[in-house]
Amino acid sequence: MIIKKYIVNNMSEAVTRIRYELGKDAVIISQRKIRKKGFTGLFSKKVMEVTAAVDNGTKNDKKIENKKNTTSRPMEDSLAAIKKAMDKHSDNSKLSVEKIENTDITKASVEDYNNPKIKTEREDDLISEMREMKTMLSSMASNGGNLFNGKSELYKNLRNYDLKENLVEEIISRVSLDKSDIDESEKIKKVLGHMINVAEVKDNGVMVLVGPTGVGKTTTIAKLAGRFALIEKKKVGLITVDTYRIGAVDQLRTYADIMNIPFKVVFSIKDMEAAVDSMKDCDVVLVDTTGRSSKNKMQISELRAFIDKTHSDNLHLVMSCTTKNSDIKSIVEGYEVLNYNNIIITKLDETTTYGSMLNILNEAQKPLSYVSVGQNVPDDIKRLDINEIINLVTGVDSIC
Ligand SMILES: Nc1nc2c(ncn2[C@@H]2O[C@H](COP(=O)(O)OP(=O)(O)OP(=O)(O)O)[C@@H](O)[C@H]2O)c(=O)[nH]1
Ligand SMILES: [Mg+2]
Incomplete structure (x- = not known):
């Protein structure tokens, strides 16, 4: 049995060559269009690959030169012989001649990658897979990676309120532990409510404000002084240890003058006790301090020495809600002392x-x-209850 592949430009060229080389009994067992191998790749010319076979009457394959010895046999015999030979020669011994004829892809070789049909099929598969993935991803994104399926608006929006990621996770896990019948959004509010504490107002004695620079300590002191003195009709005294910033003393003195309340500037630690003492007859004494960086331990220690002398148990850390989330922790920790x-x-x-x-x-x-x-002094200061805080945090209310 002789099996031979021919790369030709067309079928008539194939037939001529097969007749000449294999004789008139040769049969064509497969034909397909391919592109020529080489540098030109996809842009190379299409040619035909034709496989022909002939039974030369021996058990072993003979060289093509033996073609003259081939004897004429009926077509049926030839086909049976070809089938047997193909079974033996095929990479996949199970393949029949018919299979080889009909499914060229099973014999895929490197040049098959240049076959436009196969190439197009592969591209189509890839494109449809990518489409599927894209649809999957966008549907995951739109419902929060499936986490938010069937979840309340409040739950879905938790990440849009500028809450720290660990806080969002804590809220979610606490909500999941709540097995009561109430709405999910109610559960979230309940959890938030447990996370928030509102202070009892202590509007007598010595009240000290500390905090980073520029957060509004002095302005808040002026507002509080106005509130206590003008609205609550309390006797108010003002002390400042803010000797660091030029103009800082004048800022508070101006408010004290307008409201007609006593005002003292403390320059050293030992002056503090005396200043507080001098305001013994006031209902409330408000102490303003220098803005300090929470990272500067020396400055915070110095501030502590001043505060200790006030003997106050009414100390407020002032922070701006515009503080970066990443800075909150270091400020809180820096002032903890x-x-x-x-x-x-x-x-x-x-x-x-x-x-x-x-x-x-x-x-x-x-x-x-x-x-x-x-x-605005004294108006722009408020006390908020827990519900008001929750409504602000969850975007129900806002400050205009
Ligand atoms: N928009 C707005 N501005 C405020 C608020 N509180 C204070 N400010 C402004 O923030 C600026 C700084 O306020 P101060 O009261 O001087 O801040 P401070 O904390 O005393 O600053 P230092 O003494 O330098 O640490 C001023 O321009 C205030 O008018 C507020 O609630 N809202
Ligand atoms: Mg100040």
Whole structure:
């Protein structure tokens, strides 16, 4: 049996060559269009690969030169012989002649990659797989990686309120533990409610404000002084240890003058006790301090020495709700040494999301005493209850 492949330009060329080389008994067992191998790749000319076979009457394959010895046999015999030979020669011994004729892909070789039909099929498969993946990804994204299927709006939006990621996770896990019948959004509010503490107002004795630079300590002191003196008709005294920033003393003195309340500047630690003493007859004494970086331990220690002399147990850490989430922790930790009792959050009017309020309160684990909502003295200061805080944090309410 002789089997031979011919790469030709067309079938008539194939027939001529097969007749000449294999004789008139040769049969064509497969034909297909291919591209010529080589550098030109996809752009090379299409040619035909024709496989022909002839039984030369021996058990072993003979060389083509033996073609003259081939004897004429009926077509049926030839086909049976070809089938047997193909079974033996085929890479896949199970393949029959018919299979080889009909499924050229089973004999895929390197040049098959240049076969436009196969190539197109593969590209189509790839494109449809990519489409499927794209649809899958976009549907996952639109429902939060399937996490949010059937979830409430509040749950879906938790990540949009500027809450710290660990806080969102904590809320989600606490909500999942709540097996009561109430709505999921109610469960979330319940969890938030447990995370928020509101301070009892202590509007007598010595009240000290500390915090980073520029957060609004002095303005808040002026607002509180106005509130206590003008609205609550209390006797108020003002002390400042803010001797560091040029103009800082004048800022508070101006407010004290307008409200007609006593005002003292403390220059050294030993002066503090005397200053507080001198205001013994006041219902409330408000102490303003220099803004310090929470990273500067020396400055914080110096501040502590001043505060210790006030003997106050009403110390408020003032933080702006515009503080970066990543900075909240270091500020809270930096001021921890002062043992502050409450938190005041300022500049609520400067933001549209209030998640940072919860981030601050949760980090500090201290109750909220006041919020500042603008620059106007004395009006822009408020006390908020837990529901009002939840409504701000969850975007139900806003400060205009
Ligand atoms: N928008 C807005 N601005 C505020 C608020 N509170 C204070 N400010 C402004 O923030 C700026 C700084 O306020 P100060 O009261 O001087 O801040 P401070 O913490 O005393 O600053 P230092 O003494 O330098 O540490 C001022 O321009 C205030 O008017 C607020 O609630 N909202
Ligand atoms: Mg100040």
